Amino acid sequence: MQIYVSNLPLKITDEELKSMFEKFGTVKSAEIGLDKKTGASMGYGIVVMPVKSDVRDAIDALRGKEIEGKPLRVRVLKPGDAFHSEGHTTGDPLKGKGGFKGDGSYRGGGALRRGGQRGS
Numbered sequence: 052m053q054i055y056v057s058n059l060p061l062k063i064t065d066e067e068l069k070s071m072f073e074k075f076g077t078v079k080s081a082e083i084g085l086d087k088k089t090g091a092s093m094g095y096g097i098v099v100m101p102v103k104s105d106v107r108d109a110i111d112a113l114r115g116k117e118i119e120g121k122p123l124r125v126r127v128l129k130p131g132d133a134f135h136s137e138g139h140t141t142g143d144p145l146k147g148k149g150g151f152k153g154d155g156s157y158r159g160g161g162a163l164r165r166g167g168q169r170g171s
Contacts, residue, residue: 052099052100052101052103052106052127052128053097053098053099053127053128054072054097054098054099054100054106054109054110054125054126054127054128055095055096055097055124055125055126055127055128055132056068056095056096056097056098056113056123056124056125057094057095057096057123057124058094058095058121058122058123058124059083059092059094059095059096059118059121059123060094060118060119060121061091061092061094062092063083063092063096063118064083065081065082065083065096066081068081068082068083068096068098069081069098071113072098072100072109072113074109074112075100075105075106075108075109075112076100076102076104076105076106076108076109077100077101077102077105078098078099078100079099079100079101080097080098080099081096081097081098081099082096082097083095083096084096084097097128106127109125110125110126110127113125114126
């Protein structure tokens with residue numbers, strides 16, 4: 052299972068992130084998100100752990116834990132999350148690809164439209 056960890060200190064390394072989660076079970080990988088242009092940390096990471104119960108224990112223990120005065124945000128990444136479709140989310144995940152845009156381009160799929168007739 053993939054775990055999304057945000058609000059990380061910018062100087063944290065992959066190894067430090069991995070060691071935080073190894074206390075709860077086997078960690079397949081742990082990577083810090085890096086800016087493609089500068090190579091600087093973006094303050095988030097992805098941790099992969101194969102055992103669901105270990106993931107739950109890690110999330111329960113680390114969610115809200117303060118590191119350098121900042122509380123960690125920790126959650127399971129699900130296949131339909133905006134993070135997967137865009138690579139990284141900044142702000143509201145509902146504004147990502149494939150969702151309701153709220154710009155008026157959405158057209159309801161109901162059978163009845165103006166005029167009250169089907170198919171008009």
